[in-house]
Amino acid sequence: MSDLLDSLAARGREALSDGACVLRAAAIDDADALLTAIADVCRAAPPRHLLVPGGKRMSVAMSNCGALGWVSDARGYRYERCDPLSGQPWPPMPEPMLRVARAAAAESGYDGFAPDACLINRYEPGARMSLHRDHDEGDLSAPIVSISLGLPATFLWGGLARSDKPRRLRLAHGDVVVWGGASRLAYHGVAPLADGHHAATGRLRWNLTFRKAR
Template structure:
């Protein structure tokens, strides 16, 4: 199956590009679509310097999603735990700096969602391929929980699982397509969320992949 850039958006998306998901959480439909060339060029630059890798959880499981980081800090995981580190453990060097298109988009998306002055110091870049998933989790390794999370979807569509403050809360399933941005903070900052197993497809920009940019204020 083949997806175009507008990929099966719900009919209301044209009239209501900003959708409220929960208090403090919004979906900005197509917000990053016009920036995709600059964003993907920046991703390539980052991954040339800090290549994709599959992290290992503290329990010894290999994550199916490939990832890397840029900014002052990178999120890493190994048998010693989850943490932010200014040094890429694979290279021993600082992470690549945050590209200007990343910073601009993150600031604009946060502002559109009502979070003015967002200044991320970390961007987690995840690469999904068909069958990969991200189990429900909270983003709670950041010292600054007052700042929002800004999450950008590029490439294949994904089903975003947006839950509650308890793991047992049943998550809402939200279809995300190329250019969609989700921003959550305030009372929704610690909601459980994840990605259902990615369906196969052939996206005109990224082929059989989905790229996710997640901006954080780690320190």
């Protein structure tokens, strides 16, 4: 862990707001291992386009790993211990994912981060994530760690009110965003993904979002 923390520190940290930062290229050395882990999880729990309570289908395809998984349907947003498609527990969180998430949290000032859920988002060109805040978790004292892999994306970083105008940040392969503390409930999202090709992922962007749900 100490070697990884030294590597993260050497690449620099960009502050976003109180308690939030971007760690540029923090996951680049582990990107291949993370993509392999994603493939393993998605074989057991294939990504799917979830319905939101209003009846629309999300443009981003999602899967989960860890003790809990985030799901959405006509009944609302919540965490479940089992994949509703298979009825089986979500795949365990692979060690490379947990290791990078914990190191990124520690580098950002959140020691002892122990995520029990990892939401895996698959973006194809045109997919987007509207402004929202992560508030379904039972432990809001823990941070959120978000890892970007593949095609670059425009990350929207807002304030504590939905009406706050968001900043637009370019996130590249291996970048990690961490937020907690005073910024834990900040609004954020992703602009429609531009088409392109990445050597590691083709026409896809993958995003790993780690949370302490319970």
